[in-house]
Amino acid sequence: MERRLAAILAADIVGYSRLMEADEADTLARLKSTRENLIDPKIIAHKGRTVKLMGDGALVEFSSVVDAVGCAVEIQETMAECNAELPKEKQLEFRIGVNLGDVIVEGQDIYGDGVNVAARLEGMAEPGGVLISGTAFDQVERKLGFDFEFLGEQQVKNIEKPVRLYRVGPRARVPSGTVPAKRKPYVEWRRLTVAAMALILAAGGVALWKVLSDGSGPPVEVASKTRMVLPLPDKPSIAVLPFTNMSDEAGQEIFTDGMTDDLITDLSKVSGLFVIARNSTFAYRGKPVKISQIAEELGVRYVLEGSVRRADEQVRVNAQLIDALTGGHVWADRFDGNVADIFAVQDVFVAKIVEALKVNLTTTEKTEIARAKPDNIAAKEAFEEGWSLYLRYNAQDTAAAIASLKKATELDPEYGRAYAALALAYFRVVDSLWGKELGRDEPYFWFGAHDYIELAKKYPTSLSYTVEAFRNAYQGVAEDARRDAGRAIALDPNDPEAHIATAWALTISGEPAEALNFVATAMRLNPNYPSHYVLARGIALFAIGDLKQAAEVFEEGVRRNPDATALFLPLSSVLAQLGRREEARQMLLKFRPGVGQKGLENLADSIHQSFKWDYEHESVRERLNDGVRIAALPLDVTVTSLETALETDDPFSQQYAAKRLGWFGPAALQAVPALVEALKVEYLRREVIVALGKIGPPAQAAIPALVALQNEALVGIYAKDALSKIRGN
Template identity: 40%
Template sequence: MTDHRVERRLAAILAADVAGYSRLTGLDEEGTHVRLRERLRGLADPRISEHRGKVVKHTGDGLLAEFGSVVDAVRCAIEVQRGMAEQNATVPQVKRIEFRIGIHVGDIIVDENDIFGDGVNIAARLEGIAEPGGICISDDAQRQIRGKVDIAFEDMGSQNLKNIAEPMRAWRLRMNAGHPPGAPIEPPLESAQALALPDKPSIAVLPFENMSGDPEQEYFSDGMVEEIITALSRFKWLFVIARNSSFTFKGKAVDIKEVGRRLGVRYVLEGSVRKAAGKVRITGQLIDAITGAHIWADRFERELTDVFALQDEVTVAVVSVIQPKLFQTEIAMATRRRPENLTAYDLFLRAMQQFYLSTREGLAETMKLAHRALELDPRFGLVAALAGTCHMQNVVWGHAVDPQFDRKEAVRLLRLALSIDDDDPDTIALVALTSAFMVGDHESEIEMADRAVALNPNSFRAWSSRGHVYRIAGLPKEAIQSFERAIRMSPVDPLLHRSITGMGFALIELCRFDEAIVAGKKALRQNPSYSLAHRCLAAAFAHLGRDAEAREAAARLLEVDPTFTISGWIARGGQSNAKLMLEGLRIAGLPE
């Protein structure tokens, strides 16, 4: 019998992974794999060798490395993150590969070419709570680098790490934190010009920090913030930035004055959420984005069963500071109809997290989660509208295996949503949008879209839906006005290319082809693989007689959507009033 002794040694362990890897692969699986391999082989691996480390293995979305010195490990991590930031400078936000890095020093088990043990597990868990582009280290590691690394780590306090028995103190490095006040933060989209302040109190709610110690609870923290944004937006005398623009700052070290400048708001709300042991705690602080002064801060705690009451408390507290004179009717309006089943609400939050990914896989997962939520709470109107929108998008985006089934489900669900709740602006907006593509009752859809923006003039979703409804109904001027309002509600939205392209389509129907080209190019700078933007350019160039550019745009369209045909697009719905658009596509030589 062979005596197989386990080899142990003390080492510094570095674990790295790619933030949002599933979203990136959903957008471009092969391209993401190639770019990650280039970053590992061209940047991370050489830096590890230079700092006397050893790459133990490449994982699917990152790597594991071992160092004899934690000082070497931390210096290496800083160089890797700086190198990644430089390489990402010219890459669109939606395609950026950003590492999260965790470092711990501890005992490891060595088995042939791999390492195991608590030391490795802790490094991996620290990586999980690091910010994209940031570094998180254990207290043991921090003690050893103190005075030896010329950069300051920020104390995160005690953290509950998944599958680690005892809470651990952790420290983080935000790579942008050393920038001088007022230095430009990394722009999520191409434009960084200051926006004029609206003529009423204006506010943006930044993503709250998830303090639960479990990265899988991120959806809950994000959902709480979204509910607060929705409630605030019901106050018609406020101007509230939409969720998607606020969330472009997630995981970044931000200068509040710069956030205010970029979003065109006076106030910024930030905070944290902790969900543990059947309770939810929210801390929040309201900051004047012009002066940087803290106006208000407070902490709220409730039982998990009172989560909606907690959201309302935070909303009313914030609004009370901005506008002391509150009316009970407005507070009542700001409190949306709540789902009766908390598990259904939990599934809804998870569904929305998938919905915002805008990928085929994300759409499928949203539908699955939304239907499960609806089974648990059949009177949850907004989740019925969400499920109906997903079935519609399945058809319009060409993902449907059985388009006829998805059409019927979309119509059934939109009718169900309206029968449950015909007074919620988000529900009405989703129903109007779904109906515009699937039904085509323009008079009814316009009425619903108008009602949605009247109920909530701060809703990006309502204004964007109204733009599509009016465009599909053959009213391009009104569509452009709606898209412009939507863009102001969410000026750095990662999905802004959709509203900009919708404007481009409407401009074509008004024979404003030069402006449509500007819109199409702007949309493609934000998302080069967005096929509708290529359609916009192909049609606009064709109408201007710029044949070579029209053919090039048509070729690019077929590269990103090889099965595209004009008749297939018409069959998916919503193109009956896009006569000049369809004519332009035919002139550009696209297949019928």
């Protein structure tokens, strides 16, 4: 019997039976969403392990009491915020109890008094409250900045000795001489400067506002809704332009870009805002473009611009938020101070912008914004350099990005976002077949990406959930991919990559129509979208069967980016299946210049495909490969020529013809009678049956012959599969 000391968190929902009786389906859906999007991420962030779920309750094990109590309080604070926006009948309230005690371990489950006390405390807690035992209190009293109210000793059911009880207060306070758990002293010191920064910012902002309102700033032309390329969202929409580097020192562009990127990243986590992605706003860097034009091209109402001047360890930041529809300044501010305070300044800027746009910033959003920031300025600059290089989408810059991102993790080993970015960069090398160009085979980068994901999971951010979603999609675990992408979207609603990850998860699991909605959202958030958005959209259209529109999407993507090699193969496949074989062949030759006929014909079987379809939807992948195979055939190989070859007495030519007729799918309809006749030849049956299945519903005439073969020992399973495809089952 294995025993260990553990911190146990027990939780359940208040009035669960009443909620289920009122609306069972809605209650279950909201409970599932709450667990996946709010509670599970906090358990993971605090290094907890969910032992089991019990309908309306949960039992979670932690190795640290500090983590257990911190997690409990964060859950209750988040739930209180969520409930404040809901009618009483829709609110979910939890009771939570936390105990430190000895437990018995059996497999993945735990038992014993340590668990029993936690369960009893949960039942005694107030709705929305946290109750902890004396053993837990003794470990956290001077480590967590919460109010603890001693409720005395009480006898609990089936426990021999009375248990000291403490109610954890809803508001945090930092006792003298203590540092809250899981936070470095520097972080706490930095946050104590926020109030002082706010006063400095307010004074500077008043001065800047006066300059702007006096008309000494540049005139701002008014944007027009009728000229908007994209319709305005139904929430405040904002584009953050690259801040201007005003520094006299060389090499400060990275620091300035980092300021811009941080503001975009922080604002994008606010669910009440619509924030344009970095790719699209950085396209305006250094260009003399009017605010009105930017607003009209990106489809936003508000534009944030600013400047940064750095000299040694001193920095000055100016920022202004402009309403493009009125030309007026919604907010303006300035900061003068030390570089070490820059993160606190960013927090204040975000809070001020959110306040100016009359949007609520939830506790969860505040926590996620703070969590993403490192403490090491040098690590942050290395990350910004690497992230900027990563977003250029070519082999050389990706290699340089990897070097910079590795440096960021060396400077700050707990930099979760940098680990996640490294995983993305490694996956891109695999997707784009850049391994040899970067000095390694693709498998090296494939396994390296998985290693970095595991490191990112230790310090979770929205980006780490996004990259984990991509990994699960790569491996064909669609349900897990959807879950992780959902967590990423919950933490960062404006992250287009999380929406693309969701789209892939839906496509590979047989829901390509729904996937298109997520691709559309990603493209709206990032109007200057990269080619892998095009790939996601085109493959979803292909999976639906809309070859014509898929071709248009891929062709437009190649026109936008002639170096988007990931689009070449799917485009060649679609063109071939549309009968545009000469164009399809030219696209293959563009993908592999100088390759011979044999090399072309081997492409479909030798190219790595990033995403793995669910078993029941693998036919989509096979159709995609068959199109590439058609594109690789000599142009004089047609359905008619293959039909003729099938009717010869040469076994090799017959097998060759039967297999290739299957590649043409429904376009090989005219060959169905010849294929049915070929079923009489035993050594051809398997290839012929597979070909008829690929032709699908147009091969109705083959049904009687296939029915007669479905119980045959060697080919029966293939006959049944072909019948299912022809009948459309």
